[in-house]
Amino acid sequence: MASVSNNSRSIRAIPALNAHTLGLMFVAGFFATNAFDLWGQMISPSLGFANLSPHGLAKSLLGSLGLPNGDFAGYFVHFYLVGLIGYPIGWLFIFAPIWRRIMGAKGWLIPSVIYGFGLWVFAIGGITTIAGLPFFLNFSGIVWVALVGHVLYGIVLVAVLRAIGR
Template sequence: MSTSTAIAREGRFPPLNRDTLGLMFIAGVFATMAFDFWGQVVSPGLGWANLSPHGLAKSLLGALGLPNGDFAGYFMHFYLVGLFGYPIGWLFVFRPAWEAFVGRGGWLLPSAVYGFGLWVFAIGGITAVAGLPFFLNFTGITWVALVGHVLYGIVMVAVMQVLRRP
């Protein structure tokens, strides 16, 4: 069964198989690259803040008493969160909840709302757990991160849509 056929028949939740893992991985790669390109190339190029998401991951790991070197920060941000965590959240939590309450329909609005939710989670929640100021005191990095997380959500779901086409 092809990826598009398996996911088209999935109902509320996708099947737990290698097609779904591949979908999450590929969509996560493109979305994370878009997030990092925005936050580390475009935004600073415009004179705005430079995102350093591995720094937040390092702070969180350190606050939890875990190893928090550069490798750990990059590994957590890119692999655990970008390639699997956020795609899992979309496929198994947000999208099913959205469809239960709003219904099936387009993908652009829910993906942007999901990205906004990721921003609230990361910049509003994880920063607090990591011992950093709430929403990073609403400095420039806060707003660059908002755009980055919404962009992540949109790119991730757009890639999933393209990969699902027959």
């Protein structure tokens, strides 16, 4: 009976906001962001596909908001604010708890792929529009490379979180 109670609590649980959770976010976000950048800036172009420039999107967003938008600011927003903090918060505190509540605690690959797809819609469909760029960047080649990159980010993020949790 105690295991059922603990299991149902873990299905609905939101992680505690403490140093351990922040460490998990930073480590998992680091590996996921590096996987995203490796795909988008090295592997994709070497296969003849588009070269991602996520810091360029961050620079455009900052500029549209009237904020400093130099290279440093773009990289800082992309890598640190989004990759290490924003997207991991989205998984740990929003998506995963809702997913577990609705679907249960079975599996991790499908929800991580769906999360990555959602990140792509958010970034390429939403942030580009706020930044004054065309909706979904007119569905150019970069959009599809970004789709793979965001799904890869989601998978790596959750895989690293699970590996650390063991």
